Amino acid sequence: MKCILMNKNTEVLVAEYNTVSKFFDRIIEVKNIDYAPYILKSFYIKDDINDTFFRTNLSEWFRGRGIPSWRDKLDLLLHRLDISAPTELLDKAFGLSLSDQYWLKPFNSNIKYDDINFFDNDFDYAEFLEASLSLNSKIVKKETSLITPNNTTDGMLKKAWIIEDGTRYLLKGGYKNEILQPFNEVLASMICDRLGFNHVPYTLDVYKDTVVSKCPCFITKDTELITAYQIRNDMKRYDSEEDYEEYIKCLEKNDIFNAREKVENMYILDFLIMNEDRHLNNFGIIRDVNTLKWLDVTPIFDNGMALNIPYYDEEEVIISGHGRFFYEVKPFDEIIKVVHNIKRIDVEKLSDIPEEFDKLLHKYQSITKISDKRIYRLCVLLNRQINRLKKIIEEA
Ligand SMILES: Nc1ncnc2c1ncn2[C@@H]1O[C@H](COP(=O)(O)OP(=O)(O)O)[C@@H](O)[C@H]1O
Ligand SMILES: [Mg+2]
Incomplete structure (x- = not known):
């Protein structure tokens, strides 16, 4: 074609x-x-x-715009949508997405962006939502159910774009049988609110007996997300802190205001919640697609893989304290050292966060079945990180 x-x-x-x-x-x-x-x-x-x-x-x-092969429960999703591979979906809706403005226009057609983009034009999401996030589903597929921005979402977690009162929201579940991710997203939002960090606001929603996180789209018709992965592509690679410095320089060269502080904020959050998943596609910048001007860093998003999710054992306490820092996996205590002026953080604003998190986890306990023991340990861990940060600030 x-x-x-x-x-x-x-x-x-x-x-x-x-x-x-x-x-x-x-x-x-x-x-x-x-x-x-x-x-x-x-x-x-x-x-x-x-x-x-x-x-x-x-x-x-x-x-790469399609659903990745490592999406959790991809086989179920494909089966429910009655397709054989995510690539089948790629060009079903011109390749349009809600994270940027690229699309494939058939040559000599009169199709207009205004008539097809998913920011203005509603889409049918019910089937995709059910296929992605319900535990058991029998879907009767409609022709329109594959014309959605859900064909072009990245990431490992089961997810679906929906529309509510005109706003586009992304719903995300937990990984495999884990249900803590949505709670960690909300915890991250609570912390960012207190510390004044620009972030994607996550809330909780219950979809068919599963707790999911819900956040509004942070891209508009005039913007696109460019991930750090794309940005570092034409940067020299050092495999050290130099990669970070080069990245900051690149953002500053493109006139992003307070770039260093904003990226630091992301690593401060990661320290507090022990987020292990800050890979290069989980942050980046927002660019104006009309002027190509770099507008800002992305609000902080995707904070679910935190508080030692992969290591939880009801019988044993295992604490892993490693996070992602460009091409390296390093202790959080090391990564936090990139922050130039840590004294700017008022850690007292977080004093009631463990208690609030405890309340939140208990509120949904009848659905999640997270044990009291685990909730207790999660809050201890969180409290421990807040205290560690307090100490780092005092000693700085
Ligand atoms: N609120 C949002 N607005 C626009 N795009 C988003 C939003 N949240 C996520 N995305 C896009 O979807 C991708 C997957 O979302 P993410 O939260 O990173 O999920 P996962 O935990 O599966 O990696 C992101 O890399 C980004 O491209
Ligand atoms: Mg991600």
Whole structure:
């Protein structure tokens, strides 16, 4: 299929897209490379638009928009939607997403972004929601159920975009039989609120006897998320703190206000909740898709893999204190050292957080069945981190 890769209303390039293999077989014309996905720009060679490396990366980028093969319970989702692979979904809705503005426009068509984007135009989400998040479901699929931004969500957790009163919300479940992730997301929001960190506000919702987290979309029709993974692609790699410094420099060069402090805030939160999952696709920046101006760092999102989720044992206390820092896995006590002026944090504002978290976990206990023992231990762990931070601040 001959098509145009669009960034909202801007034509990026014309290409032959293979609807069976889902690869771009040929690039016919490059119209506006500046508006291409950030990660592709550095692969582009002006005098060789069909360079295999660039074309492969374009295909990889597009395939990477789909639901990843490591999505929890992917087999169930595919079975319920009656499809064989997530790539089948890729071009069902022009490849549109709620995290950026890229789409594939069939060549010579009159389709307009305004008429198809999911920010303005409603979508049917009921089937996808049920297929993703219910424990048992018998779905009668409608034609429209695959025309949704749910075809292009990233990440391991089961999730679904829904619409409520015109707002787009992302619902996320727990991983496998774990149900703590949604609570950790809310805990992170509580902490960020107290400390004044810009964050995605997560709340809890109950969907068919499962507790899920719920957050509004932080992208608008005029913006896109560019992850740190994309940004570091054309940065030198050091495998040390230098990677972080280079990243901060890159943000500052692009005029992001207070970039260092905002990224530090994310690592302070990770320290407090022991978030192990701050990989390079779990933060980034927001860019204006019309002017290409970098607007801000992303509000802090995806904080569920915290408070030692992978190590919980009812019989034994195992504490792992390692987080992610660019290409390294390091103790939280080490990562926190990147914060220049830790004294700016008023840790007293967190004094009642363990108690609040305890209340929240107990409130939903009849659904989650999280034991009293575990709730107690989670709050002890949280309290321990708050006290550690207090000590670090005192000694700074
Ligand atoms: N509120 C949001 N608004 C827009 N895009 C989002 C939002 N939350 C998540 N995303 C996008 O969805 C992806 C997966 O969400 P994430 O919370 O990271 O889930 P997971 O825990 O499965 O990694 C993110 O990497 C981001 O691209
Ligand atoms: Mg994620």
